[in-house]
Amino acid sequence: MALPIYATPFQRAWHYTFRFICGLVLLFLMAPILVIVPLSFNAEPYFSFTQGMLSLDSAAYSLRWYEDFFSNKMWLLAVKNSIYIGVASTCLATVLGTLAALGLSRQHMPYRGTIMGLLISPMIVPLIITAAGIYFFYARLGLAGNLWGLILAHTVLGTPFVVITVTATLSGFDISLIRAGLSLGASHSRIFFKVIMPLILPGVISGALFAFGTSFDEVVVVLFLSGAEQTTIPRQMWSGIREQISPTILAVATLLVALSILMLTTIELLRRRSERLRGQSPG
Numbered sequence: 001m002a003l004p005i006y007a008t009p010f011q012r013a014w015h016y017t018f019r020f021i022c023g024l025v026l027l028f029l030m031a032p033i034l035v036i037v038p039l040s041f042n043a044e045p046y047f048s049f050t051q052g053m054l055s056l057d058s059a060a061y062s063l064r065w066y067e068d069f070f071s072n073k074m075w076l077l078a079v080k081n082s083i084y085i086g087v088a089s090t091c092l093a094t095v096l097g098t099l100a101a102l103g104l105s106r107q108h109m110p111y112r113g114t115i116m117g118l119l120i121s122p123m124i125v126p127l128i129i130t131a132a133g134i135y136f137f138y139a140r141l142g143l144a145g146n147l148w149g150l151i152l153a154h155t156v157l158g159t160p161f162v163v164i165t166v167t168a169t170l171s172g173f174d175i176s177l178i179r180a181g182l183s184l185g186a187s188h189s190r191i192f193f194k195v196i197m198p199l200i201l202p203g204v205i206s207g208a209l210f211a212f213g214t215s216f217d218e219v220v221v222v223l224f225l226s227g228a229e230q231t232t233i234p235r236q237m238w239s240g241i242r243e244q245i246s247p248t249i250l251a252v253a254t255l256l257v258a259l260s261i262l263m264l265t266t267i268e269l270l271r272r273r274s275e276r277l278r279g280q281s282p283g
Contacts, residue, residue, distance in 0.1 A: 033257055038053065041063065042062070043062035045247055046247070074231065077229075078235070079233060082216055085151050086212050089211065090158060093211040097163045100119055105173070123160045127221070138152075143225075144224075145230070153221045161214060162207030162210070165207035169202065178196070181194075219238055222235045
């Protein structure tokens with residue numbers, strides 16, 4: 001936001017000082033992540049900067065850890081499981097969360113606050129408690145130690161994000177559009193797919209991306225429920241840190257950071273598109 005032309009010298013000085021302070025705070029928060037990126041190109045099997053890296057010697061940098069990631073069978077199995085579980089749980093969470101948000105958006109729905117509290121409880125309750133409860137419940141149903149158990153567990157964790165984002169999108173929805181469609185003879189299903197869904201689609205996609213990110217990054221529930229063949233990327237990283245220290249973990253972390261940046265950029269673009277659809281100026 002630009003300063004007004006009538007701003008005093010003190011206001012201008014504070015404006016730029018405040019921005020500088022915010023930049024320092026952001027750098028402090030991002031520094032642990034930014035350090036990982038150059039370390040992933042280390043030619044030596046160390047988790048620290050070598051003398052050659054500090055002197056910018058090209059021989060001190062290598063892609064060997066990225067090559068190890070794309071050629072290691074355990075890592076490839078973890079990638080396959082993470083993508084399969086993430087996509088499946090995201091689809092389920094998106095459908096269930098969208099339906100729940102549509103119901104919660106109705107003003108006359110009874111016990112709306114209680115139901116919303118129950119739906120978002122996986123975000124509030126400590127994850128270790130949720131993981132233990134899911135494990136004991138799924139163990140009785142025979143779902144522990146297989147992919148479907150992990151998919152359902154990640155669906156539980158991802159649904160609250162869809163509910164919140166879609167509910168926020170529906171808060172600005174003009175209900176008169178539904179009445180106009182009904183008055184013109186359109187069925188409820190046609191109104192949903194032709195009127196409601198195009199307007200709430202940015203919120204649905206944003207919620208789906210959050211649900212996918214939650215599933216792709218989750219490790220506690222995986223440690224409780226997964227077996228030897230259900231290793232995911234976070235669990236493989238956890239095992240790598242405990243059993244064998246390999247800079248391949250840094251290469252994987254760098255790729256996950258790039259994926260996170262891509263997802264956040266997509267969410268921001270969808271947010272601006274949603275504001276344009278509502279007639280607001282994106283900011």
